[in-house]
Amino acid sequence: KNEVEQSPQNxxxxxxxxxxxxxxxSVGISALHWxxxxxxxxxxxxxxLSSGKKKHGRLIATINIQEKHSSLHITASHPxxxxxxxxxxxxxxxxxxxxTFGSGTQLTVLP
Amino acid sequence: DVKVTQSSRYLVKRTGEKVFLECxxxxxxxxxxxxxxxxxxxxxxxxxxxxxxxxxxxxxxEGYSVSRxxxxxxxxxxxxxxxxxxxxxxxxxxxxxxxxxxxxxxxGTRLTVx
Numbered sequence: 771k772n773e774v775e776q777s778p779q780n781x782x783x784x785x786x787x788x789x790x791x792x793x794x795x796s797v798g799i800s801a802l803h804w805x806x807x808x809x810x811x812x813x814x815x816x817x818x819l820s821s822g823k824k825k826h827g828r829l830i831a832t833i834n835i836q837e838k839h840s841s842l843h844i845t846a847s848h849p850x851x852x853x854x855x856x857x858x859x860x861x862x863x864x865x866x867x868x869x870t871f872g873s874g875t876q877l878t879v880l881p
Numbered sequence: 882d883v884k885v886t887q888s889s890r891y892l893v894k895r896t897g898e899k900v901f902l903e904c905x906x907x908x909x910x911x912x913x914x915x916x917x918x919x920x921x922x923x924x925x926x927x928x929x930x931x932x933x934x935x936x937x938x939x940x941x942x943e944g945y946s947v948s949r950x951x952x953x954x955x956x957x958x959x960x961x962x963x964x965x966x967x968x969x970x971x972x973x974x975x976x977x978x979x980x981x982x983x984x985x986x987x988x989g990t991r992l993t994v995x
Binding site: 774869872 | 890921922923924925926929939940969971973982983984985986987988989991
């Protein structure tokens with residue numbers, strides 16, 4: 771079973787800073803998800819990627835399959851970006867329906 | 882707009898009670914999932930269903946059962962609630978092939994078992 775490690779666990783930044791959250795995993799995957807969870811619990815899917823790079827507005831996600839590593843970047847961070855960011859992976863082998871989740875990165879952006 | 886709803890946002894039950902958590906999706910998705918989320922442990926899959934009346938165990942099914950009688954509804958049942966089942970419970974759905982399609986999450990139910 772895949773082990774998914776996120777770093778850092780907690781991150782505090784000033785508004786406007788460039789933010790990077792990292793995710794590494796232990797075995798081959800077919801897809802990686804980045805999710806955002808706001809206070810109160812609701813989870814929103816930000817990205818799903820299997821190679822390269824994707825960009826939505828100020829958010830950029832990259833993945834390096836050989837190094838088993840993905841990063842989520844936030845440019846020009848804003849207090850409304852404060853949330854828990856969760857990485858989840860789908861293994862290449864095994865059930866096609868189960869994701870393995872990291873424990874999340876708590877991001878706080880101060881005004 | 883895609884929607885996954887859960888029957889309660891907050892629930893307090895006593896040890897030994899039978900607890901029903903309900904999840905409804907309006908997207909005609911085939912796959913539905915129940916997770917629990919605990920600090921430091923991330924989301925862990927309890928059960929999932931890929932079709933009506935079909936279910937598969939996830940990583941932590943002990944103490945739970947599920948029911949999917951209709952495509953849009955997936956229920957999680959705690960037969961005899963215990964204090965170690967105090968947690969945030971999240972339901973999700975996806976069109977098919979759980980991990981290779983985007984999962985849509987409900988708002989969560991924070992369950993406290995006294």
